[in-house]
Amino acid sequence: MNNIVIFDTTLRDGEQSPGCSMNLAEKLEVAQALVDLKVDVIEAGFPIASPGDFEAVQAIAREVRGVTICGLARCNDKDIDRAGEALKVAEDPRIHVFLATSAIHREFKLKMGKDEIIQRAIAGVERAKMHTSNIEFSPEDAARTEPDFLCQVVEAAIKAGATTVNIPDTVGYATPAHMGGVIRDLVNRVPNIDKAVISVHCHNDLGLAVANSLAAIENGAGQVECTINGIGERAGNCSLEEIVMALRTRSDYFNKTTRIDTTRLVPASRLLTSVTGMEVQRNKAIVGRNAFAHEAGIHQDGMLKNPTTYEIMRPEDVGFKKTDLVLGKHSGRAALADRALALGYHLEGDKLQEVFEAFKKLADKKKEVYDSDIAALIEKRASSASDRWKLVRYELRLEADGIPSATVTLSRGDEKQTDTFFGGDGPLDALFRVIEKITGIQVVVRDYRVHSVSQGKDAQGESTIEVEYDGRVFRGRGVSTDTVEASTLAFLNATNRVLMSAGQPPQVSYRDTV
Ligand code: KIV
Numbered sequence: 338m339n340n341i342v343i344f345d346t347t348l349r350d351g352e353q354s355p356g357c358s359m360n361l362a363e364k365l366e367v368a369q370a371l372v373d374l375k376v377d378v379i380e381a382g383f384p385i386a387s388p389g390d391f392e393a394v395q396a397i398a399r400e401v402r403g404v405t406i407c408g409l410a411r412c413n414d415k416d417i418d419r420a421g422e423a424l425k426v427a428e429d430p431r432i433h434v435f436l437a438t439s440a441i442h443r444e445f446k447l448k449m450g451k452d453e454i455i456q457r458a459i460a461g462v463e464r465a466k467m468h469t470s471n472i473e474f475s476p477e478d479a480a481r482t483e484p485d486f487l488c489q490v491v492e493a494a495i496k497a498g499a500t501t502v503n504i505p506d507t508v509g510y511a512t513p514a515h516m517g518g519v520i521r522d523l524v525n526r527v528p529n530i531d532k533a534v535i536s537v538h539c540h541n542d543l544g545l546a547v548a549n550s551l552a553a554i555e556n557g558a559g560q561v562e563c564t565i566n567g568i569g570e571r572a573g574n575c576s577l578e579e580i581v582m583a584l585r586t587r588s589d590y591f592n593k594t595t596r597i598d599t600t601r602l603v604p605a606s607r608l609l610t611s612v613t614g615m616e617v618q619r620n621k622a623i624v625g626r627n628a629f630a631h632e633a634g635i636h637q638d639g640m641l642k643n644p645t646t647y648e649i650m651r652p653e654d655v656g657f658k659k660t661d662l663v664l665g666k667h668s669g670r671a672a673l674a675d676r677a678l679a680l681g682y683h684l685e686g687d688k689l690q691e692v693f694e695a696f697k698k699l700a701d702k703k704k705e706v707y708d709s710d711i712a713a714l715i716e717k718r719a720s721s722a723s724d725r726w727k728l729v730r731y732e733l734r735l736e737a738d739g740i741p742s743a744t745v746t747l748s749r750g751d752e753k754q755t756d757t758f759f760g761g762d763g764p765l766d767a768l769f770r771v772i773e774k775i776t777g778i779q780v781v782v783r784d785y786r787v788h789s790v791s792q793g794k795d796a797q798g799e800s801t802i803e804v805e806y807d808g809r810v811f812r813g814r815g816v817s818t819d820t821v822e823a824s825t826l827a828f829l830n831a832t833n834r835v836l837m838s839a840g841q842p843p844q845v846s847y848r849d850t851v
Pocket residue numbers: 350435475477478503505506507508538540847
């Protein structure tokens with residue numbers, strides 16, 4: 338009873354945030370990181386949304402073991418059967434059926450009365466029972482639903498066979514006292530509540546998702562839904578790393594545990610950043626670069642005397658490494674794999690070989706290879722693993738009158754293409770324009786950054802870029818000791834993401850009516 342079930346929805350709600358869509362290989366990589374973290378449930382996607390979503394849920398169900406794999410479905414037979422089909426191969430499948438219950442949603446979105454909602458909820462849970470006995474039901478916008486009606490819906494869903502009832506604060510409207518009250522009410526008033534686990538799913542519109550989830554746990558919730566780095570619709574979801582570390586650090590108060598291996602939190606956060614290109618702010622709790630940095634002299638003095646003076650958690654407990662061992666060009670494959678594992682990454686087979694080759698090239702250019710360099714190489718591989726177009730070479734020239742010219746060669750499978758662009762607003766613009774000429778994808782650059790990955794003059798540069806194409810946001814990332822190359826790789830990575838999304842039918846949104 339003291340264990341809180343960690344339900345991760347990075348691959349479903351998280352993937353819905355703008356610019357965070359992932360391809361199949363990336364989803365499998367993130368799913369593996371979630372297994373390493375030891376989450377209890379992975380919500381792998383929304384199978385009816387698109388063929389790509391279906392395929393991803395099916396592949397994760399087939400390949401990922403030792404964890405419950407969940408698929409989302411609206412409350413209708415087609416959605417539920419599609420989820421059941423995708424999850425057929427899972428070791429422990431769960432279908433997550435949802436239907437909005439608040440007055441606003443009933444009146445304006447669903448145009449349904451209360452009785453119809455209850456009948457639909459019962460029918461949905463019963464349909465899901467044809468596929469699995471592990472059924473979660475969510476009354477969407479529960480936090481804004483009339484308490485009496487919420488109790489009725491939850492009771493009916495449990496009676497029909499729901500084993501988990503999830504209470505979403507869909508629009509991030511609740512406060513901790515409000516959310517705690519909603520859960521307490523269900524515990525006290527729903528007669529069959531002991532037959533199901535109560536779950537909570539909070540959005541972060543007011544920055545309260547973690548606080549609201551903790552209040553729900555204090556009042557009887559046994560499952561919390563969350564995402565790595567808190568990504569998700571709009572302002573995001575409850576952040577997995579924050580809720581887990583709050584429960585652990587204040588176990589004296591909450592008296593709850595989770596199965597999470599907290600030393601995997603930083604690697605999981607970094608992996609997600611590399612596959613989505615969505616960085617976390619420096620001062621982000623738990624996984625931000627500054628989360629354990631002490632600047633004030635008085636703090637540093639205290640830390641040297643005793644770290645507990647200013648640190649409530651140890652950096653190594655969340656996966657930051659204290660030692661920054663240095664590898665060099667004489668280090669072998671085993672040393673690299675060992676160091677990678679210490680940093681939280683599994684490197685074997687082809688993956689190890691690829692990173693090892695990149696490491697050797699880097700060690701030739703750079704005398705000392707730091708942990709952050711190794712992490713950047715692994716993450717670079719993860720973000721570009723399924724790139725369609727690859728950079729073969731580039732050349733930049735400034736013509737006599739100061740006009741830049743860029744020549745780029747890209748490859749795609751066996752095909753190679755070289756092109757040149759004269760002019761543009763500077764050398765980078767010229768490079769980006771050649772890539773646009775070759776790939777045929779023209780984007781608008783919305784954000785572009787470069788920063789150094791480790792220390793020293795020869796440090797690797799990491800470039801991140803955000804572009805807009807057809808009203809949608811895509812991100813890209815590139816790493817190299819040459820910052821121009823890093824920027825070119827970032828632009829190409831973003832372009833590849835545009836290409837990846839092209840040709841896919843428009844997604845069914847889970848906000849659409851039933
Ligand atoms: O925010 C929400 O209400 C959801 C549901 C599908 C659980 O994501």
